[in-house]
Amino acid sequence: MDNESPQLPAREESSLPVEARGTLHTVFYNDRGLRAGWRLVIYILLVAIFSTLVNLALDKIFHLPKTATPAPWQFFLQESLLFILVFLPACVMAQMERRPVGDYGLPLDSLFGVRFWQGCVLGVVEVVVLMGCIAILGGYSFGPLNVHGAAIFKWALFWALFFVVVGLFEEFTFRGYLQFTLADGIGFWPAAWILSLGFGAVHLMNKGESWVGALSVATIGLIFALTLRRTGNLWFLVGWHAAFDFGETFLFSVPNSGNVFEGHLSNATLHGPIWLTGGSVGPEGSVFSFITMAAAAFFIHKAFPPRKFPEPLPVAASESVAAPE
DSSP states (O other): OOOSOOOOOHHHHHHSOHHHHHHHHHHHEETTEEOHHHHHHHHHHHHHHHHHHHHHHIIIIIOOOOOSSOOHHHHHHHHHHHHHHHHHHHHHHHHHHTSOGGGGSOOGGGTTOHHHHHHHHHHHHHHHHHHHHHHHTTOEEOOSBSSOTHHHHHHHHHHHHHHHHHHHHHHHHHHSHHHHHHHHHHOHHHHHHHHHHHHHHHHTTSTTOOHHHHHHHHHHHHHHHHHHHHHSSSHHHHHHHHHHHHIIIIISOOOBTTBOOSSOSBOOEEOSOHHHHOGGGOGGGSHHHHHHHHHHHHHHHHHSOOOOOOOOOOOGGGGSOOOOO
């Protein structure tokens, strides 16, 4: 692929002095094509446009009911649409940039492959160790079953699928196209810090969330960024994210980032000091959450050695012929 800068249209060349043409060119392009900032602007505009169209369709065509406590199927629909609304614009950008959409973190050839299941195992281990530490110090009681018989399997399947979709949406939003493109502009780790802090800030909108819980979310965001860097795509993170949330919400039946959902396995209770239980936030606000996250980060560091990443491929514009000197 030719890495030379693209040529301005002929009519612009004839009406602008060479100095002006060069200035305009550098505002929009670098040696890799259209600058990362402009690509981010286009992507965000596409997300906004798609979101507006979908909201109009849901409101004017499907007439979905608006209630203070949506039904579980509405939660599932909402998360599915949110993932679509961040993924489809990335597909459009992939066409513009002439690169596979899998470059943004979700390659189809790894769809629910080994990395996904490895992440699931780590997520389950993390939540089991976290809840075990809280329980050993008297901060957690499982309680009597909340669902029985076939309902156990129905809710288990529902929450498993639901949290896979949540994992897809949140991981692609904060570590997919935005991470890939922002990293092209300012570097991987500055981009990861900005997006991880945003990841934590967004969770403050959850009912029952606190600044400690948001700090926990921002911290795991940085650990997730490390995992992305070491594994090369998001599938490990999708599995990890989904399994941990499933463990909190269904298996241990405790608040998940301040949210308590119906269909949990037991009438579990958290009791004791906030530093131990996390209070209304749930176990993510516990001091043991930071300890288990540190252990998970150490595991990722050891299990997945550093790898050398190639520079991002030039965007489509860079395939044009070079501007005349």
